[in-house]
Amino acid sequence: MYISIEKVSKAFTLKDKSTLTVLDKVDLYIKEGESICLLGPSGCGKSTLLNLIAGFDTPSTGTIKIDGDTVTQPSIDRIVIFQNYGLLPWRNVIKNVELGLEAKKLKRKERRRIAEEYIKLVGLSDYKKHHPPQLSGGMQQRVALARALAVEPKILLMDEPFGALDAMTRMHMQDEIERIWQEKKKTIIFVTHDIEEAVFLADRIVIMTPSPGRVKTIIEVPLPRKRDRTSLDFLKIKDKVFTEFNLK
Amino acid sequence: MGKIVKVLKVISSLALFVGIWELIVLTGRYEPSLLPSPVKVLEGMGELVKDGTLITHFKVSLSRFITGYAMAIITGISLGLVLGYNKKVWEFVEPVVQLLRPVSPIAWFPFIVLWFGIGDVPAIIIIFIAGFFPTLLSTVSGVRKVDPVYLNVANNFGIRQPHLLFKIILPAAFPMIANGLHIALGTAWVFLVAGEMVGAQSGLGYLIIDSRNSLRSDLVLAGIIFIGISGLVLDRLIKLL
Numbered sequence: 465m466y467i468s469i470e471k472v473s474k475a476f477t478l479k480d481k482s483t484l485t486v487l488d489k490v491d492l493y494i495k496e497g498e499s500i501c502l503l504g505p506s507g508c509g510k511s512t513l514l515n516l517i518a519g520f521d522t523p524s525t526g527t528i529k530i531d532g533d534t535v536t537q538p539s540i541d542r543i544v545i546f547q548n549y550g551l552l553p554w555r556n557v558i559k560n561v562e563l564g565l566e567a568k569k570l571k572r573k574e575r576r577r578i579a580e581e582y583i584k585l586v587g588l589s590d591y592k593k594h595h596p597p598q599l600s601g602g603m604q605q606r607v608a609l610a611r612a613l614a615v616e617p618k619i620l621l622m623d624e625p626f627g628a629l630d631a632m633t634r635m636h637m638q639d640e641i642e643r644i645w646q647e648k649k650k651t652i653i654f655v656t657h658d659i660e661e662a663v664f665l666a667d668r669i670v671i672m673t674p675s676p677g678r679v680k681t682i683i684e685v686p687l688p689r690k691r692d693r694t695s696l697d698f699l700k701i702k703d704k705v706f707t708e709f710n711l712k
Numbered sequence: 713m714g715k716i717v718k719v720l721k722v723i724s725s726l727a728l729f730v731g732i733w734e735l736i737v738l739t740g741r742y743e744p745s746l747l748p749s750p751v752k753v754l755e756g757m758g759e760l761v762k763d764g765t766l767i768t769h770f771k772v773s774l775s776r777f778i779t780g781y782a783m784a785i786i787t788g789i790s791l792g793l794v795l796g797y798n799k800k801v802w803e804f805v806e807p808v809v810q811l812l813r814p815v816s817p818i819a820w821f822p823f824i825v826l827w828f829g830i831g832d833v834p835a836i837i838i839i840f841i842a843g844f845f846p847t848l849l850s851t852v853s854g855v856r857k858v859d860p861v862y863l864n865v866a867n868n869f870g871i872r873q874p875h876l877l878f879k880i881i882l883p884a885a886f887p888m889i890a891n892g893l894h895i896a897l898g899t900a901w902v903f904l905v906a907g908e909m910v911g912a913q914s915g916l917g918y919l920i921i922d923s924r925n926s927l928r929s930d931l932v933l934a935g936i937i938f939i940g941i942s943g944l945v946l947d948r949l950i951k952l953l
Binding site: 520538548 | 884886
């Protein structure tokens, strides 16, 4: 399996010396090129799990392996996209996209060329010289996406990437991710609490429950792409997810 | 329109101040050496400008100021970056810094003279001390307040030291550092004059002491006004950065 998460638990020690178990023996196997959604209410450990896969933190017990190698630290092969974009406000759009390329040994011209290519991919060519605070939330997230894709990671990890956007912009961004995913064939793991977003984007939806965070069920979404948010099949899957959360 | 109103406000404020001053002088029958009249002070200012005294002293003061301030910001920022980034070292150093910070730089004067003699150096050291602490503390707190997301992003993209420092931490902390530099500038200018009053044979501070020694209170006030004006100009200049 491409990504294997085996019996992963994560506990934090609180100030009063008690321990808080955020993840409890999570098993999850992900194929290369799959789009996986971690779905659940806040406190279910979905962001923690994403951070562990990213390598920002290590599991208390259990292991996470990617392509056979245990994850111990962050890597440029798997880039995280944050809810608040994580753009550097003192750099303009093109310089932000170049950030990740600077660690690679590339000539300045080559860097610029790649950055421009990815800015074009996310449709921001007219905003190259703008600084992040001058852009809307959706545009900033596109910049973050271009920056992530520019280093050609194998895996994209998205932590509630559209959580700060309004409903319409959010759907446009979902379309955008769908298009790029089709074009670039990345493995995508994203965290969300938006059920529709999960059904629209994921091959499989991993439903998690809180305190401690566990995988409750995994729902397959065998719908063809690009999915129609109003089709009957789409609604049926949405229905299934609602049932899992006892929201019906 | 707004600009004209602003300039008018400044002029009328100054005019009112000088008017009250003149009125006090005219009605109070004070000894002129105790409270010189505005006209007398203006004449004194003209005198200082004309015979070149002012520009000579101003140049000396400014070069001391630039030397001391530059030393303060270079050491303050570089130490601040290191200490802000190494939490444990900072926890160890902070008590000493907090102990030394409230001490007026002038208090060090006896030692400064013993160690560095007289001349330009004591004034420069005093400016250095005055500018160093605000720069250091604002840099440390600027570095410590860098949004952890930036560090995660850098880590994710494989940006290691020293690039991490120059590409992420320094620019992220810069607004706070700039604020510290601004405070340091004001403090340093205040202590420049103080330093020159106790230890120097030239400069704007010395000009005041010298005028006092020759019982020219009009020149004392003229010197004070020049110090105020140049401090204000420096303050505006750094705000442009």
